[in-house]
Amino acid sequence: MEDVFYLSNLDQLKVLSDPLRVKIIWSLSDHEKTGKILSEELHMAPSKVRYHLTELERVGLIRVVRTELKNGIQQKFYQPIAENISLEKVASLLNGETVPDLDNVLKENAFCALEELRKNIARSDLQARKFLFIPFQARLTDHEAKVVEQKIKAIYTYMQSKSNRSTQEKTKTFYTSLSFFPTQDQ
Numbered sequence: 001m002e003d004v005f006y007l008s009n010l011d012q013l014k015v016l017s018d019p020l021r022v023k024i025i026w027s028l029s030d031h032e033k034t035g036k037i038l039s040e041e042l043h044m045a046p047s048k049v050r051y052h053l054t055e056l057e058r059v060g061l062i063r064v065v066r067t068e069l070k071n072g073i074q075q076k077f078y079q080p081i082a083e084n085i086s087l088e089k090v091a092s093l094l095n096g097e098t099v100p101d102l103d104n105v106l107k108e109n110a111f112c113a114l115e116e117l118r119k120n121i122a123r124s125d126l127q128a129r130k131f132l133f134i135p136f137q138a139r140l141t142d143h144e145a146k147v148v149e150q151k152i153k154a155i156y157t158y159m160q161s162k163s164n165r166s167t168q169e170k171t172k173t174f175y176t177s178l179s180f181f182p183t184q185d186q
Contacts, residue, residue: 003160005061005082006089012059016085019112021052025061025080026116032065032077053078061085083160117177137183145182152180 007013015021020042027033027041035053039046056062057078065079140148159176 004084006086015055015059022112028080032079034075
């Protein structure tokens with residue numbers, strides 16, 4: 001699995017804009033699953049899940065990692081194309097394009113991200129000093145914003161390198177969610 005997959009066209013963005021598809025990708029990030037496993041997990045009809053899996057696969061956001069024959073039926077096991085999906089390269093396409101209901105899509109995906117955060121917090125063994133949550137806004141110059149962006153990318157690179165290594169030491173999984181973008185001052 002790649003570290004980062006960069007969306008490169010509006011069709012990929014459109015497919016990813018459905019909150020259910022985001023939930024499917026998040027569910028697959030735990031480990032590979034079939035459409036049947038996903039439909040049970042999400043309490044949805046298998047045909048509906050299959051439709052969304054087909055759309056995600058069509059635009060290259062998930063892939064079949066293996067197949068297995070069970071009771072004469074071929075099962076496909078899916079996995080996201082990458083650990084992280086970035087909008088960085090598709091953002092410029094949005095500037096001249098009209099994407100219907102983009103605001104609602106972003107809000108719904110934010111709600112989905114918050115739900116994923118809630119689930120991860122609920123599964124965690126929270127100790128007072130091991131939980132860090134800092135919502136914050138800052139006024140920065142363009143240069144300062146670039147410095148922050150570079151530091152965020154450095155933190156991501158560091159965490160990714162540690163996540164992919166082999167070690168004899170005991171490790172724990174840490175959940176991280178960070179957004180950094182300019183707002184329009186009122």
